[in-house]
Amino acid sequence: MTDEKKPDRGQLRIDEQECKGCGLCIEACPPKVISLSERLNHYGYRTALYQGSGCTGCGICFMACPEPGAITVLRLMNRGAGSVSATGAVGGAAA
Amino acid sequence: MSNQSVAEYEVARSKAKSLYPRYERKEELQHQTHFCPGCGHGIVHKMVAQAIDELGVQDRTIMVGPVGCSVFTYYYFDTGNVQSAHGRAPAVATAIRRSRPESIVISYQGDGDLSAIGSAEILHAANRGENITVIFVNNAIYSMTGGQAAPTTLLGQKSTTTPNGRNAATEGYPLHVSELLSTLQAPAYIERVGLGDNKQIAQASRAIKRALDNQVRGLGFSLIEVLSPCPTIWKMTPVDSQHWVRDVMEKTFPLGVFCDRTKERLAAPAAQSVPAPALDELPGILGVAEEDLPEGNAAAMAKEQEIDLEVRIAGFGGQGVLLLGEMLAEAGLDAGLEVSWLPSYGPEMRSGTSNCHVRLSRQTIDSPLVTAPTVLVAMNEPSLRKFDRSVRSGGWIIYDGDEFPADCAREDVHVLALPFTRIADAMGDKRAANMVMLGAVLERSGVLPQASIDAALRRLIKNPRWVELDERALARGRELFKEALAEA
Incomplete structure (x- = not known):
């Protein structure tokens, strides 16, 4: 009901100069929100591209990526402003 | 109920602290x-x-x-x-x-x-x-x-x-x-x-x-x-x-x-080992008297052997660095000398430079490494800068370039700097630059008979068109070296 108002649980930052375009993160990503860019980076690789929404912050792409710093995963901060159950329920609602 | 202000995120997974932020490599x-x-x-x-x-x-x-x-x-x-x-x-x-x-x-x-x-x-x-x-x-x-x-x-x-x-x-x-x-x-x-x-x-x-x-x-x-x-x-x-x-x-x-x-x-933790003795306790443990201890390691240093030719060849992958060295080694082998040829390139599969060590000697070769070459063949400036200080006093640097960088010049080392790639290009193919440079090395060393060089060329180069071009390139290299000597 309020899905469109809810912020994503996660965010991705991809360093496109470090990425070598192997595609393992795309394979690994459970919600499938990463794809290969059309644009080539400085070294001629098509790099991983976050589609901008839908990230759950699970961090699986981070572990699957062979470059140590190419992916940074961010998670929504748990805001304790009286609605612990509301934020806590986000995980449960998806299941 | 829910707060609709901007969502705030914190970093959950990022590069470990135990890895350098930047890697001190190329x-x-x-x-x-x-x-x-x-x-x-x-x-x-x-x-x-x-x-x-x-x-x-x-x-x-x-x-x-x-x-x-x-x-x-x-x-x-x-x-x-x-x-x-x-x-x-x-x-x-x-x-x-x-x-x-x-x-x-x-x-x-x-x-x-x-x-x-x-x-x-x-x-x-x-x-x-x-x-x-x-x-x-x-x-x-x-x-x-x-x-x-x-x-x-x-x-x-x-x-x-x-x-x-x-x-x-x-x-x-x-x-x-x-x-x-x-x-x-x-x-x-x-x-x-x-x-x-x-x-x-x-x-x-x-x-x-x-x-x-x-x-x-x-x-x-x-x-x-x-x-x-x-x-x-x-x-x-x-x-x-x-x-x-x-x-x-x-x-x-x-x-x-x-x-x-x-x-x-x-x-039940594993048994702890006994700590090793300190270095200065060792003579006592071994029963060696103070006056019997050797002075430095000068005595142990091996007597230097007579060496005919120690060559280091360096350049980018694809310039024919390894082939140049192989030719030299093959010719030496044909001439009955002891030879060693040691290619050395980076562990990367991509974007590499390469160099090789070649030794020719009448005596048994102790190590294939050439750390102080008598001849350095540098096929580009980075290779020159990498090895120029290592050349033995009285040795030669043969360099592919119009001008020898002034800061690489040494009083105790001879230099032959010519645009070998351009010379080879004018002869028919710039890829023969390595053979022009080899011609200069052969003229300088003078230890290998022409027959051995011909035999090596035929063993390593299968295409007759290339054999012909390489023969001319080798001869040109020899001429260039002689001309340079005459001018000096």
Whole structure:
């Protein structure tokens, strides 16, 4: 009901100069929100591209990526402003 | 109810602190590793670094890197680093762990390194139960050297040395290192994990942390074998090679824990070893009197042998650096001299420079290394700058370039600097530049008869058009050297 108002649980930052375009993160990503860019980076690789929404912050792409710093995963901060159950329920609602 | 202001995020997963923010390697590439796209090493590096971070042992961790694609641990890990000889990492790790008991020592090895040339070291380190952690990255092949069969190569797997697939009758069976070592009494923990899918990757990360934790708690020898993809040498896409780990490799190398003595060790820690004696106590222990101690090592230094020609040839890959050296060595061999030819290029599969060492001598050659050449052939400026100081006094530098850089000039070294590539281009093909330069080297050395050079040329060059061009190029090189001498 309020899905469109809810912020994503996660965010991705991809360093496109470090990425070598192997595609393992795309394979690994459970919600499938990463794809290969059309644009080539400085070294001629098509790099991983976050589609901008839908990230759950699970961090699986981070572990699957062979470059140590190419992916940074961010998670929504748990805001304790009286609605612990509301934020806590986000995980449960998806299941 | 819900707060509709801007969502706030915090970093949950990012590059480990135990890895350098930038890697002190080739200038252009300091923000990425040297590994090929999809290589398992990067993932394992990440797991090891994360375990170091989580256990809080970065400031007392010492990585031991061996030979192979895993060689560059010192570029990546912001910890102590020692690079060992091929296969010898467990022996070096033993020494470090014993002489610095507070340290956390990780031996990071590939399968060519650990299971072939280093099979003795790993076996005995495990059998002694050294309190070290070994990360054994198994991709079932020699990757850095271009895909030769390793002891771990699967039956039927093709490699450059088993072109029809590994056959048990001639090459034996894949070596199961984890199973083998788990038959020993001393190891504390041995597990095989894979990088075949998300689940396997998560388990690999847990296992690596556990193996490191065992060492922190002093439980003894731990080894984690990681089945790891090598897309470049397997000739597969990164995703296909990941699947190959899970679907094919795992059938030969089943995953699981093969040995776990951590519980019994926790109850009764392994016996502590006696600390080694200090250096100045050694003469007393050995019964050597003070006056009998040698003065320095001058007496032990070998008498220098007569050497005819020591050549270092350097340039970019593709310039014919190795062929130039090979020609020289072949000609020397034909002339009945002792020769050595040692190519030397970086461990990267991509973007390399190369150089080679050639020695020709009437005496037996003690070492194929040429650290102080009598002739340096530098096919570009970076190569010149890398080796110009090493040239022996009275030696020659033959340099491909219009102008010899003023700051490289030395009073005690002769220089022949000419645009060899352009000269070769004018003769028909710029790729013959190496032969023009070789002509100059031959004229300078004067020890090789023309017949031997002709024989070498015919042995190494099959295409008659190239033989003809190379012959002219060699002759031109000789002329150029003579002209330069006459001018001087």
